[in-house]
Amino acid sequence: MPPRHHRIPDDVLTRLAAGGGGAEAARHLAAAEWSKRRLLVLRLARLAADSGHPHAEAADHAYDVLAEVEKKRPDAVRTALGHPAVGAWAAQTVGALEQGRTPALGPGHLGAVAAVAALKAGMPCRTEAPAPGGDLALPALGRLSLPGPDVPDLVEVRVHADGRMTAGGVRLRPGQGEHPGWRPLHRLATADGRLSLLVDDLHPFRWTPSTLIEGRLPEPELPRWQECLDSAWQTLRRHHWTIADETRELVSVLTPVQGPAQGMNSASAADRFGTVAMSTPPDGRWLASTFAHEVQHAKLGAILDVLRLLEPDDVVHYAPWRPDPRPLSGLVQGAYAYLGVSGFWRRQREHESDLRPHIEFARWRESAYAVTGTLLDSGRLTDIGERFVSGMRSTLAAWLAEPVPPAALDEARREAEAHLDAWRARNPGFSPDGGTITA
Secondary structure (H helix, E strand, O other), X not given: OOOOOOOXXXXXXXXXXXOOOHHHXXXXXXXXXXXXXXXXXXXXXXXXXXXXXXOHHHHHHHHHHHHHHHHHOHHXXXXXXXXXXXXXXXXXXXXXXXXXXXXXXXXXXXXXXXXXXXXXXXXXXXXXXXXXXXXXXXXXXXXXEOOOOOOOOOEEEEEOOOOOEEEOOEEEOOOOOOEOOEEEOEEEEOOOOOOEEEEOOOOOOOOOXXXXXXXXXXXXXXXXXXXXXXXXXXXHHHHOHHHHHHHHHHOOEEEEEOOOOOOOOEEOOHHHOOEEEEOOOOOHHHHHHHHHHHHHHHHHHHHHHHOOOEOOOOOEEOOOOOOOOEEHHHHHHHXXXXXXXXXXXXXXXXXXXXXXXXHHHHHHHHHHHHHHHHHHHOOOEOHHHHHHHHHHHHHHHHHHOOOOOHHHHHHHHHHHHHHHHHHHHHOOOOEEEOOEEEO
């Protein structure tokens, strides 16, 4: 029987285009990403065998272990195989094998994934996995450092019926906290128990190395992250329940990255579905707005894995939120993210007395609206892409009619003009012309 393609129901796509979607839409998108992950790992195992990679046998056996665990505990496989860093490792490994390059970490890492799934399921197994430099990465669990200078290319990993794991001769019982050689991932959970997120500061594929913080998130920072998460979650649950539901469905991991001098940095990536990379937030309000922003990126990334919204194009354009010229694909991502940001501040201004929520709403509704016009005028949208962007624009057009205090409007425009001036100075030879950049 040929595989069935994922599709997004029309009513769900309409809600997504308007900027929302909620838990139902998020589950549709998460299901598509889960299928993508499974197919990617199958491709990896086959490429390893076809290329004669030294890890081929270990990867093939690990795939069989995962299949066996899934028969009894599919949730355990989803925990291990669905860990965002596994997606980045799998995608980069497949790319390397397809191009005849030597992949970092190698396809044998699937043995570590399978061992974690078996451990979560309480099923004994034996796999092999690489431990470069003596460090064995166990997705969704932590990192085990093996002793001795002569760690083999692949180390034996055993899961025992009593919940123990042995790797390279080292015994480990996950859940007992940190001890010599074992560094577990930290977990942050909200007070109501409805949102629980891992802090992945250990897996080698957790994020782009150049932007990662040095070492682990410092212990004194963890209470700050917890405090901000609790505050952000209260804000989302009280006033932004759609974003709260989407965050629960789509975000499973926070990854610490370097921060700016002021504010915070955050990012999402298609090959790390489920991760929000971020620096330490200044407060809960900004973390809540960060979830509003990054959940939009996660949703659109999954939509683009199911639907083609754009035809190929090599023209670049001005984006009111970026320092560099951006292709149409970047404009779609940015406009959709700032549609979500605008919606967040639109609601948030009803619950705060200062002007900042009004300023943020005014600035980003106008910026996102302008960019949807650039997209619709480009002639590069597919039929479904035109429908999607038109849905975005319709929401933003309605918001443009909503009153904003004059002082907030003035400040929003000053900030937008300052961004454009800085962009012009940074990109000599380009000039915005109705949103399009011409050399």
